[in-house]
Amino acid sequence: MTQHRHRGLRRIGVLAAVPALSALTLAACGGGDEASGSDGSSGSADSFTFAFENASGGQQNPWQLLADEYAEESGVQIETQGLPPDSYGLTMRTQLQGGNAPDVMMFSPGAGNANAVLPLAEAGYIEELGDESASLIPEGNESLFQIDGKTYAQPTDIIPVGVVWNTGAASDTGVDVPADESAMLDACGTLAEDGKSFLAVAGSAPPNMGLMAMAISATRVYAETPDWNEQRTAGDVSFADSEGWQATLQTIVDMNEAGCFQQGAAGGGFDAITQGLTQGTSLGAFVPGAAATELAKATPGLELQVQPFPPADGGESYLLASPNYALSINASSDEGAKEAAQDFLAWMAEPENAARFTELQGGVAITGPDENLSPVYEPVADLLENGDYAPLPNLAWPNPGVYDALSTGVQGLLAGQGDVQSVLEGIDQAWDQ
Amino acid sequence: MTATMGTPQDTGALVRGTAPAAGGGQPARPRRSRPLISYGRWWWALPAVLAVLLIHYVATAGGAFYAFTNWTGIGDFDFVGLDNFRRILEDPALIGSLKNTLFLAFGFLIATNVFGLLLALALNRSLKTRYVLRVLFFMPVVLSPLAVSYIWKFIFDFNGPLNGVLAWFGAEPRTWLADPTLALWAVLVVMSWQTTGMVMVIYLAGLATVPMEIEEAAALDGASTWRRFRHITLPSIRPSVAIASTLMLIQGLRVFDQVMALTGGGPAGATETLATQVYKETFALSNFGFGAALALLLTLIMLVFSVLQQAATKDRS
Known part of the structure; x- marks a missing residue:
C-alpha cells in the first residue's frame, strides 16, 4: 500500500511538474532582463532601431539610404526594419503594445490612415518632440502633427498629388493639358478613338480610386473651402450635402462615360498604370508625385511631370500637397535610444540633410519649393509657391474607414454600382463611426 | 478454450x-x-489538452470577449453590449457579405460534390488512363490557393486569355472580376476548380468499398445505370457524402484567400464575405471590437450549418 501511495504521489508530482515547468519556461522567455530596460526596446546613445515602409523590399528605399548615410557620418548603429506598407500600421500597433517597437518609426500624419500617428500619440505610445520638429510643420498642417500644442511627429518633405502626365506621349498624340473639364472630356473622346486613354486607373485597387477622388476634390472642394474638413468635424457640413463633393464624384462618372479611362479600367490593377504610362497608351495617372520621379528613373526616356487636375469650367487650378510621412519616437524606448533617436531627427531637420532626403524620395522640400525643385514639379511650381494647395484630405479625417468608404464607393461608380448620393452618404456614415 | x-x-x-x-x-x-x-494513462495527454485549451478555446473566448467592446486595437476600450451585433444587422454591406458567404458556401458545396462525384464515378473502374487522370484532377489541390487565384486572375483579366478566346467567337470582352454580377461567380469557379479533385478522392475511397458483385447482380436483373447508382452506389458511399459535404461546407463558409487574391472583396463589396470583412475591419480599419463580433458571428454560423449538415447526412439505416 505504501509503495502504491508513493507511486501515486510521484505521479501527481510529475503531473504538477509538467505544467509548472512549462509555465516557468514561458515566464522566463517572456520576462526578459529587468535591468535591460522597461520593455523590449533596447538601445543606447550610439544605437537605435528604425522602422519604415518598404514596398519593394530593396535596399534603395530612401529611408534606408538616409539611415545608411547617417550611420556612416555619425558612427551610430541603426538597425533598420523595412516592412510592407499593407501591414505596416498593424505591425507597429502590435509592437508598441507588446513593448518591442522600434525606437524611431515612420508614420502617416493625422488619423485618417491605418498607419496614422495621432491615435498612437493619444494612447501614450509616442514621445513628445521638441521645438525643432515643430518648426518644420508647414503652416495649416499643425493638426496633423500635434495634440494640444504638443508635437508628436516630425514632417520630412512635401509630396504633391495631381495627375502624373506623360509629356512625351501627349506631344506625340497632339493633346495638350486640358484647361478645364469640358476640354478634358473632349480630349478623352479624341484619344479613345485612337485606342488610347486620357488616364490609366487601377479600378480594382480601391486606394487608387480614393486618390483620384481626392485629387479631383482639390479644385471642386478645397480650392473654395480650404477648411472643409474642419467644418465637417464641427458638423457644419456633410459629404452628402456638399456641392463640391457631388461635383467631384459626378466628374468621375462623366469621365467614365466619356471614355477617359483605359479599356477594362474597372478591373485594372497598378500594373495597368505603369504599363499605360510607360508605354504611352495612357497620358496620365493618379499617383503621388514621388512615384513619378521613381517611374521616370526606372524608364529611360520617359518624361513625366505632375499637372494639376483640370478644374471645373470657370474654376481655378488647385493642388493637393502635404507632408505624407513623418518620423516619431517610441515613448517606451530606453533613454539612451531616445537620445540617439532625437539626434537622428535633429540631423534630418538640418537643411542639407532634408534636401538630400527630398531628392531621394522625389518630393518637395518641407520649407517649400526652392532651387532644388525637381523638374517633375515644374508645372505646379507656381501653385506651390503661391500656396494654392491643400493637404491630402484623408490625413485629417477621423478614421481609416472614411477613406475606405470613399475608395470603394468610387470603385462601385466605375463598375456601375450605386450612385453619387449613396456613396457620399456612406462616407458620412463612416465619418460618424 | x-x-x-x-x-x-x-x-x-x-x-x-x-x-x-x-x-x-x-x-x-x-x-x-x-x-x-x-x-x-489519460494524464499523459494533459499537456496537449492544456495546450489545446489555452491556444484554441481560451484564445477564442478572449477574442469573443472583445466582440462586446469598442476596442480599436490600441489603448482603452468600453463595453458596448450588443451594439456591434446591431451594427452588423443594420449595415446593408455586411448583410451583403453574409449573403455572399452563404452563396459561396452552398455553391461550393454543390459544385465540388457534383463534379467530384461525377469524376470519381468516371475514373473508378474500367478506364485505362484513370490513374493518370486522377493525378491530373488532383494536382490543383496541392497548389497554394493564392497561387491558383493569381493565375486565374490573369486568365480573367480584361486583356487575358479568356477574353482572347471569346474574341475568336466574336464575343465582347468582359471585366470578369470587376463586374458585380460576374465577380462572385468567378470566385466560385476558382474555388471549385481547385478543390474538386479533393472531393473526387474522397468519393473514390468510398466507391472502392462498393461490392462489385451486387452491382453486377443488379445489372443482370435489368436495373438501369441510374437505379444502380441510386439504390446501390449512393447508399454505400453515404459516409463519403457526409465527410465531403461537411468539409466543403466549412471550407466554403470560411473562404478568404481566393476572394482576397481575385477581387479584394470588390467591386465595391460585391464579393466581400464575412471572413474578408473580419480581416478588413480588424486589421485594415483597426476596428478590433467590431471585427471580433463579425468573427464570432461567422463561428456561430459555421457551427449551426455544420450541425444541420451532419443531421442531414446522418445514416438512419
Missing part, C-alpha cells in the same frame, strides 16, 4: 486480464486495477 475460440486478432481477453491461468484449472481472479498490456 476461450483463446482458441477467438479470432487471431481478438486480444481483448488478454488485454483485459481475463485469460485463464496456464495449466487449466480455476481461472485466475480478474485484476481490476491494471490490465496486463496498457498503452498509456
Whole structure:
C-alpha cells in the first residue's frame, strides 16, 4: 500500500511538474532582463532601431539610404526594419503594445490612415518632440502633427498629388493639358478613338480610386473651402450635402462615360498604370508625385511631370500637397535610444540633410519649393509657391474607414454600382463611426 | 478454450486480464486495477489538452470577449453590449457579405460534390488512363490557393486569355472580376476548380468499398445505370457524402484567400464575405471590437450549418 501511495504521489508530482515547468519556461522567455530596460526596446546613445515602409523590399528605399548615410557620418548603429506598407500600421500597433517597437518609426500624419500617428500619440505610445520638429510643420498642417500644442511627429518633405502626365506621349498624340473639364472630356473622346486613354486607373485597387477622388476634390472642394474638413468635424457640413463633393464624384462618372479611362479600367490593377504610362497608351495617372520621379528613373526616356487636375469650367487650378510621412519616437524606448533617436531627427531637420532626403524620395522640400525643385514639379511650381494647395484630405479625417468608404464607393461608380448620393452618404456614415 | 475460440486478432481477453491461468484449472481472479498490456494513462495527454485549451478555446473566448467592446486595437476600450451585433444587422454591406458567404458556401458545396462525384464515378473502374487522370484532377489541390487565384486572375483579366478566346467567337470582352454580377461567380469557379479533385478522392475511397458483385447482380436483373447508382452506389458511399459535404461546407463558409487574391472583396463589396470583412475591419480599419463580433458571428454560423449538415447526412439505416 505504501509503495502504491508513493507511486501515486510521484505521479501527481510529475503531473504538477509538467505544467509548472512549462509555465516557468514561458515566464522566463517572456520576462526578459529587468535591468535591460522597461520593455523590449533596447538601445543606447550610439544605437537605435528604425522602422519604415518598404514596398519593394530593396535596399534603395530612401529611408534606408538616409539611415545608411547617417550611420556612416555619425558612427551610430541603426538597425533598420523595412516592412510592407499593407501591414505596416498593424505591425507597429502590435509592437508598441507588446513593448518591442522600434525606437524611431515612420508614420502617416493625422488619423485618417491605418498607419496614422495621432491615435498612437493619444494612447501614450509616442514621445513628445521638441521645438525643432515643430518648426518644420508647414503652416495649416499643425493638426496633423500635434495634440494640444504638443508635437508628436516630425514632417520630412512635401509630396504633391495631381495627375502624373506623360509629356512625351501627349506631344506625340497632339493633346495638350486640358484647361478645364469640358476640354478634358473632349480630349478623352479624341484619344479613345485612337485606342488610347486620357488616364490609366487601377479600378480594382480601391486606394487608387480614393486618390483620384481626392485629387479631383482639390479644385471642386478645397480650392473654395480650404477648411472643409474642419467644418465637417464641427458638423457644419456633410459629404452628402456638399456641392463640391457631388461635383467631384459626378466628374468621375462623366469621365467614365466619356471614355477617359483605359479599356477594362474597372478591373485594372497598378500594373495597368505603369504599363499605360510607360508605354504611352495612357497620358496620365493618379499617383503621388514621388512615384513619378521613381517611374521616370526606372524608364529611360520617359518624361513625366505632375499637372494639376483640370478644374471645373470657370474654376481655378488647385493642388493637393502635404507632408505624407513623418518620423516619431517610441515613448517606451530606453533613454539612451531616445537620445540617439532625437539626434537622428535633429540631423534630418538640418537643411542639407532634408534636401538630400527630398531628392531621394522625389518630393518637395518641407520649407517649400526652392532651387532644388525637381523638374517633375515644374508645372505646379507656381501653385506651390503661391500656396494654392491643400493637404491630402484623408490625413485629417477621423478614421481609416472614411477613406475606405470613399475608395470603394468610387470603385462601385466605375463598375456601375450605386450612385453619387449613396456613396457620399456612406462616407458620412463612416465619418460618424 | 476461450483463446482458441477467438479470432487471431481478438486480444481483448488478454488485454483485459481475463485469460485463464496456464495449466487449466480455476481461472485466475480478474485484476481490476491494471490490465496486463496498457498503452498509456489519460494524464499523459494533459499537456496537449492544456495546450489545446489555452491556444484554441481560451484564445477564442478572449477574442469573443472583445466582440462586446469598442476596442480599436490600441489603448482603452468600453463595453458596448450588443451594439456591434446591431451594427452588423443594420449595415446593408455586411448583410451583403453574409449573403455572399452563404452563396459561396452552398455553391461550393454543390459544385465540388457534383463534379467530384461525377469524376470519381468516371475514373473508378474500367478506364485505362484513370490513374493518370486522377493525378491530373488532383494536382490543383496541392497548389497554394493564392497561387491558383493569381493565375486565374490573369486568365480573367480584361486583356487575358479568356477574353482572347471569346474574341475568336466574336464575343465582347468582359471585366470578369470587376463586374458585380460576374465577380462572385468567378470566385466560385476558382474555388471549385481547385478543390474538386479533393472531393473526387474522397468519393473514390468510398466507391472502392462498393461490392462489385451486387452491382453486377443488379445489372443482370435489368436495373438501369441510374437505379444502380441510386439504390446501390449512393447508399454505400453515404459516409463519403457526409465527410465531403461537411468539409466543403466549412471550407466554403470560411473562404478568404481566393476572394482576397481575385477581387479584394470588390467591386465595391460585391464579393466581400464575412471572413474578408473580419480581416478588413480588424486589421485594415483597426476596428478590433467590431471585427471580433463579425468573427464570432461567422463561428456561430459555421457551427449551426455544420450541425444541420451532419443531421442531414446522418445514416438512419
